[in-house]
Amino acid sequence: MTPRASMLPAEIRTARAEIASLRDRDFADKFQISEAQLVAAYIGEGVTRITAAPDDLIPRICDLGEVMALTRNASCVIEKVGTYENYHSGQHASMVLTEAIDLRLFPRHFISAFAVVRPGDNGLKRSIQIFDAAGDAVHKVHLRDSSNVDAFNRLVRDLAVEDQSQEHAVEVRKPTEAAKADPEKADLLRAEWAKMTDTHQFMRLTSKLKMNRLGAYRIAGEPFVRALAPEAVNTMLHSVRDETVEVMIFVGNMGCIEIHGGPVKNLRNMGPWQNILDPGFDLHLRLDHIAEVWAVNKPTQRGDAVSVEAFDAEGGLILQVFGRRTDAKDHRPAWNALVADLASLAIAEPAE
Template identity: 65%
Template sequence: MADQDVPTPEQIRAAAADHPNLRARDLADKIGISEAQLVAARIGQGVSRIAAHPDVLMPAAERLGEVMALTRVDACVHEKVGRYSNYHPGPHAAMVLTEEIDLRIFPSHWVHAYAVETHGEQGARRSLQVFDAAGDAVHKIHLREASDHDAWHVVLADLRSEDQTEGQQVAPRKPVETAKSVPEKAEILRREWARLTDTHQFLRLCSKLKMNRLGAYRIAGAPFVRHLDPGAVNAMLEAVQAAGIEVMVFVGNRGCIQIHNGPIHTLRPMGPWQNVMDPGFNLHLRLDKVAEVWAVEKPTQRGPAVSVEAFDADGGLIFQAFGVGKEGRDSRPAWGRIVEGLPAAEEVAA
């Protein structure tokens, strides 16, 4: 959208008033703006611009007590309840490592941030919301009834930026990278894949061969990958629930990856959404946006890491699921049996 076509903060607030029941992301799409621009239109009216860098935000979040951490992509929302602590800073990658809230953070994408407060029949609703340069949501921290609401005002004062002008300029959104394969390097890919000792080495291998994750999956073949039917995603969730095993579920955007580590107890389908609705963990997944699914096996020093990975029609990664392999909590054998039983994709003629 050209700058002259961007609605004014007043126009954005009027559009929000006309659609009070639309979620923020859906309303922003309807207006044709980013979610950060939607939020920033209310600066001075329950919204404050705050410091965005995780080195500042994460220690502040620790003071809020029990909160809900939210990270999302277009087709999937990942929500965890817990306390922020054990923050590990880093110039390129940082981490929050607790039993409940487990994050991988990429600080260069933490560009805009706001403290948001609304009041209604249920009382005050407060959150810290972080966005990337294009104004897309990176990570959100929502206070709950059990949060330290007295600390909110102190945290807000500490984080508040000098610039409190309404509105927000954003950069053009970068498109999702489509699958990149180099078929003539398929044999090198398979040979180097077999030598992996850690899952984190895989993306470095892809980069070295001028491919990306999805592109590599499309040419690797057995025994490294198996192309699954899109319906395998729901079948996997139902099988994990029925088996009572623990899994790791990763959902991430350019700026943050959020991880659930534990069981899945309650599934509640609603229209195109499949929803995990457990105490401390909610997942909202648009099954109709799952276009491509792969079962993937990578060798590690602790044995093979088996995952189920779902992608949207643009090639964007929606989520990854792994079996939990912690000592005393090893769900990997049962997880492997579940993955082996998932339906394969129908072979399509070239």
């Protein structure tokens, strides 16, 4: 998708007024603009451009009290209610680590940010919205009734940047990297995979072998990976709920990964969407976008890390689910058994 640079802010506002019911992302897609361009069109009308640097922004978000954190990709949205605390800065990756809000932030993708105030059904709605170079949303923070509005107002005042133009330049969105593998290195991949002691070593391994995650999965074979049918994700969610297994669900994009740690209680299917609607935790998953699913086993010093990972048709990672270990209980054995029971993808036999 190439944004329409010719659509002026005034034109965006006029079109938006005529189609007020669409969500921002859906409106932006309909008119082939970026979501950041849509938000920027309202600068001076409830929107203020602010610094996007995590080291400046996240500590101020910590002052807001209870908020809702939202991260999404094209196929999945995760929303968690809690407070931002325990911020750890990093040049390449930063973190927010609390029981409810668990984030991995990648600063090089924090290109623009806006403080947004809009009228809602029950008064003003306030949010912080962060975007990447293509104008796609990296992360959003929505204030709640109990949030500290004075702290929000101070954030807007102190972090506002000099440029408050309604024009917003974006880059062309980079396509998803397709699966990349080298079958001639399959034996080396498996040998090095077996030596891993931490899940974070996996990406370094694939990079060294000039592969990526999905490409490696396609050639590794058992016992490291097992292909599952696309419907296995929905089956897995129902089993996690029914067996009261606590999990870690990772949903993200290039700039942010948001993690839910805990149970899944309330599932509600709506058309192509499967939804988790739990107190303080919502997840919205497009089941029809799931093209490949893999059960993955990575060795670590604390035992095997078993995951279920879903990809879209372009090879983009939609979400990952792991078993959760807490001080009170290790849910991983139950999770491992649950994943083992998921049916392998049936491979059609060639016609004779």
